[in-house]
Amino acid sequence: MKIILVSSKHGRSTMVSVWMLVPVLFVLVSTITGAGYLGYQYLRPIQSDIVDQNASLIWLDRIENQAAQVEKTRVYTEEQINALRIRLAQLQARLTRLDALGERLVDVASLDKGEFDFSVPPAVGGPESEFVDYQAPDFVNILDELANQIDNREQQLRVLNSLLGDRKIQNETFVAGRPIKRGWMSSRYGYRNDPFSGNLAWHEGVDFAGKNGSDIVSVASGVVTWAGTRSGYGKLVEINHGNGFVTRYAHCDEILVELGDVVTKGDIISLMGSTGRSTGPHVHFEVLFNGKAVDPAKYINRVARF
Known part of the structure; x- marks a missing residue:
């Protein structure tokens, strides 16, 4: 069998036998087959490395480490959330105590409860302004700032409470009023005729007459020194x-108190009688200031100044 080859350039034809092309085809097929085999041998180590058992173990180890890190992060986050809950509960308790203290101060100072209502947030306001870019601060920093504000408010309330307490103490120790609940003034402060001798004598107090055994009260808070x-x-x-x-x-x-007792304003300290240098049931009432007797009348008729 023969094949005729025609040249497109010169128009010539050449006759070639098929058996002459067999070696050429063999060489071509062998070359392609060898190239494919060499390519396979070249690529097979790489594929083997990709699916190598050591590589699989490395990836599994990495996955386990990442899972452990995720679990650690989850536990840490839960701990932080619980810590924030506890912190908020503490701040809420402190605010509750501050509200109670504020209500007490309102009562002590006799202030208008409508003006100082600690059960509602304070009223705020202001004209509308341009909005600016706002970056939310860290949540923990907000809690710390709130705690500092509570500390400042708590300190201010303590000072106010102390001042009001001092004012109340001053009011309690302010000498004012009558030493009896019932009776009348039978003798004034100053010169008078002595009821026993009839001579002019100095009287360092005032006398209140009344029924024997009637109450005698303290005109101010204090400590019994006799x-x-x-x-x-x-x-x-x-x-x-x-x-x-x-x-x-x-x-x-009869004396109803003892030496060293602390009495408050209006307490009954004794009962009216006529012991000592006396002509009948009454109480001799004296007021001393810095060791000197003063006229009790100006203290009997005055009222609390607080």
Whole structure:
């Protein structure tokens, strides 16, 4: 079998036998087959490396490490959330105490509860302004700032409470009022005729007459510095009110307090009698300031200044 080859350039034809092309085809097929085999051998180590068992173990180890890191992050996040919950609960408790303290201060100071209502947030407002870019601060920093504000408010309330407490104490120790609940003034402060001798004599207090056994009360809070018999006074109660003030209640029938007792304004300290140098049931009332007797009338008729 023969093949005729025609040249497109010169128009010539050549006759070639098929058997002459067999070696050429063999060489061509062998070359292609060898190239394919060499390519396969070249690529097979790479594929083997990709699916190597060591590589699989490495990837599994990485996945386990990442899973452990995710679990660690989850636990840490839960701990932080729980810590924030506890912190918020503490701040809420402190705010509750501050509200209670504020309500107490309102009551002590006799302020208008409508003006100082600690159960509602304070009223705020202002004209509308241009919006600016806002970046939310860290949540923990917000809590710390809130805690600092609470500390400042708590300190201010403590100072206010202390001032109001001092004012209340001053009001309690402020000498004012009558030493009896019932009775009348039978003798004034100053010169008078002595009821026993009839001679002109100095009277360092005022006398209130009344029914024997009636109540004698303290005109201010203080500490009992005398509770017993004294010459001329009979049974005597003496109270120190601080700030230089001392009051005396004499001629008592019965003393109801003891030395060192703390009494408050209006407490019953003794019962009216006629012990000592006395002509009948009454209480001799004296007011001393810095150790000197003063006219009790100006303290009997005055009212609390607070």
